[in-house]
Amino acid sequence: MKNRFWKITAAVLCAALTLGLAGCGSGGTSESAGGTQTTAQSSGDGSATSIGTGQRAIYATYDMPALDMDPSVNFNNSICSLLNIYDTLLRYDYKNDSFVYVACDKYEKSEDGLTWTFHIREGMKFHDGTPVNAEAVKFSFERTKSMGKGAAFIWDAVESFEVKDEYNLVINLSYSQPMDLTVCSPYGAYIMSPATVGEAGEDFFSGAVDAGSGPYYIESRTGNTQLVLSAFAGYWDGWKENSFEKVVLTQASESSTRRQMLEGGDADFVSELPSEDNEALAGNENLTLVKTQSFENLNLLLNTEKSGPLQNEKVRQALSYAFPYQDVVDYVLGGNGTQAYGPVPAGLWGHSEEVLQYSYDLEKAKALLAEAGYAGGGFSLVLTYVTGDEVERKAAELYQSELDKLGISLEVRPLTSDMFVEMGQNTDPEQRQDMSLIFWYPDVPGPYTFLYTFYHQSEPISWNWTYYKDDAFDAMIDEANLLSGSDRDAATKKFIEAQNYIMEKACSINIYDKVYCRIYNKSVGGYVDDPSYPNTVFFHQCYRQ
Amino acid sequence: MNRLKTALKPRIHKWRTNFYLLRKNKLTFLSLLFIILLVVVAIFAPLLAPHPEHIMEMTNPSEKLLPPSGEYWFGTDELGRDIFSRILYGTRISLLASLAAVGLAMLIGIPLGALAGYKGGWIDNVIMRICDIFLSFPSLLLAIVIAAFAGPSLKNALIAIAISWWPWYARIVRGQAISLKERQFVRASRAIGNTQGKIIFQHIVPNCMAPVIVQASLDFGSIILTLASLSFLGLGAQAPTPEWGLMINTSKTYFLNAWWYSVFPGIAIFLAVLAFNLIGDGLREIMDPRTRNR
């Protein structure tokens, strides 16, 4: 009797299995599945030998760690991998506002700032064993510039790259630009091996391959979601006995999973966690928490062009007084941020507490609204942000609640990133949003990128979503920018002046300057959270204590 | 003419017996009571909620993520709003949106089904093949695709649900229409020269409604669930709407620290869907002559 039952059950199971397989057969078989590729690179002298420390580190990232792995094309968060695989000429040191020499050991510029000579560090090798020299650097930068993808625009000022001799590269510019900052960029300034890349197109980099000279090479790769890196024994800067021999970068987009990995010791580093999790984990004795002032800030850009109440400066000022700055800092960020003074974030040069700061004051807001002829509100506005961002959503909802008290109804509209941009860049000004939440961080560390991006006129519209049109202001910051090459102090003064000017116009509500709050495994030493390279761990500097 | 119509109308109602059978099946009867309660809650939500100000715009961040207490029965959410009040109000949203989705699905399905059944021939063939296409992939998937591309909002979500649901009603109506079109009163109507449109909407459609409404009430649970699922994926209602699925979606970030935030909205969805499904189950039992008398 029992036998019968099992026979039947077995029959049903078989049926189910066949059905399942048939189901998968319909879309093609899964023989080639798995998807993990291991490196096919025939390593030259370097990568074949291991550094033999046996240490490993794991980084669980919110975004895909291996998205667009072509160093000429990449313009996303996978820099957390690329910066460990490829070298740049220099690296910006935010603490001292100076440079770290990487593939370049000295450089000079001409008086007029149009000719820059970089001396390449001698004796460096790519992972394929070929030497890093001026020729290779020229090849890399030219490849990026000519492909015209990603952040290729950083080379816009370049007229030509010129190999002076084996180790000297001359960059000729058509207009003055601080090239030492440009070559620090985490986007589009990587050096790659001509021998490996050759004529290979973008597709080449979809495999488990790299062409770098950095401290790590790609050992294996699972789609875009996981990378296993191995230490490059021939790295010029050498290794310690407790350096990480293997580094795994893996995607865990759900914050609960990242938290589990961190708690269980399955990850040494994780991407940002919600502030509630940070609070919960702060007491864990296996973890260290570091806070670093970042160069990132959150801004609410007001549409000054669209017909309606926002054209009125008084209304914009009223809106600035209605924003619950402290609530956002306290309850959304869990205290990991400070209310902004103007658009230039704290810690970056050009930031100053002399800049006009609005405070939360509903009475003042009401008075200003009445002055502008909108006593009791009575109008509605549309606020857009990129869907999926919890911080932006909460900030928007808190603001909505305050505006409600003023009789202004705020429609909060989350949009996918492309729709968000489409709306902001719509050719018809009336079709654009009234206000939008934007996180911004500098391409090149300095105040100009913030002021230019948000308030300077540009055609077609890029990110100046205040749509502010003021030639006097544009002249002010352009002048300050020109000064910044020669006289930083004078430039700072001018930039502060410009910020005060623009804050008076209330074209934007600058909400807060972000503080990175990173929790990582206590046994890791040497880690520095560098805001110029957001969310990147430089594993070569780290070790297991 | 009118008397003829009434006389020829099929008598499908036997409410008294059916109600008796309903009473006999305790679980079904309980569900019916629960649904009545839901409707009452939906209508009077703002009056019943202890913190009606927390339903939409109002926030209270200094009291965020508080555990359940006498003040906040189900705790508070990440912006300090009373979860209990929001769940009460969510009843209204879920019921209304599902009702709208079903209504819209009927609005598309019934005329098409009636047309297909009444006209027959190639029109019937085309409409039914289109139905086949829609029915041959999972309704949730279709709803996801449509809602994703239409842009996330409650309105688009319920349109998406209606689009993936109408073929069911079209099929039922078509079956009814085929049998109705040879009935005396339809023939009579045709004989006195009424137009096709008039026949379809005056005679065929009204007489198909009963089975469609029964089917719709059977579907209601699944529709609430689909709506919540879409919102959970971020494709339905948008913040600050207190939609149950959306509340669970938001709670994903906090649930390890604030269990109440995920648990209570889920219970609300579960109970509502369960009540409708139990009713459906009971109705099936009652209407199935094979199981009725046992």
Place this chain on the structure above:
Amino acid sequence: MKNFIIKRILLGVVVLLGVVAITFVVTRVIPSNPALQWVGSRATAEQIAAAEEELGLNKPIPVQLGIYLNDMLHGDLGYSLKSHRPVVDEIMENLPPTLELVLLGTIFAIVAGMALGVLTASHKNKWQDHLGRFFSVGSVSLPTFWVALLLQLLFYGVLKLLPIGGRLSMDAQLFGQVPDVTGFLLLDCLLTGNFSVFGDALSHLILPCITLALYPTGMVARMTRSALLEILNEDYIKAAQSYGIKRKIILWKYALKNSLGPTVTVVTLSVGYTLVNTFLVESVFNWPGLGSYISDAVMNMDYPAIMGVTLFSACAYVVLNMIADIVVALDPRVRI
């Protein structure tokens, strides 16, 4: 019979073409800008224009549809806007983990559902029946995504028994020498005798598997019960009863066997349903399968990826439907 199968297959093809047409039209009427997606939001106007050219977006829509169909016949579903990799490759990478979940969930559902069905049918109108029916209606009323969170809360948050998500722990992934024979991790581990990885994989599988199995379990239990009740009412069963054959034997030997037809139908259909349910559940469990893939794609409006997965699921669903119909048709008791 042959005619029926041919007709059924032709209908399947029509359906799939319809699916392509619908999804394609839907993707082209929306105000989204795929070229902008392709190059990223900080791109310049020239880069966007170049991308439009590259993606063929400046061609008329019927031409684009033609190109898409032609590519599809050659096994090309286009490139993901986010990752710039072929959608087919990505689907193939994400498929085995999802199938593993769906299959194991279904097997679980069949075993548990049939047992429950027999139990309720044999105790009709007793408390076992009421409880069982309540469970089977309850399990189809549960929001799966909520169950997923609840199980995580209980087994990870409170009991600390099972992992909250992922397919393997990092240790097993790096040092366990994870086998890769069929792509089905559990099966591969058994084939290669790697039991430490097997245990690790199993512990990650339990929660998502239970979550997904709930719905089909309820369906199978319900179907088994009603089929059994119907059969138990048949004359031959009554005859058997009057011969004095034990009730249990009747139930297991005669009745259950004959109730399998409808159960198989329900199982095939619920496989399709489970597949779609993975879309809701996988991302909660950080399970690296098709479900996570499509929820990512939906968030990013990555339309080639959404279309690819939709097409694939529709294919699977059509095939499963077809199998269900053919199984029913092969049942001699059913006449077509």
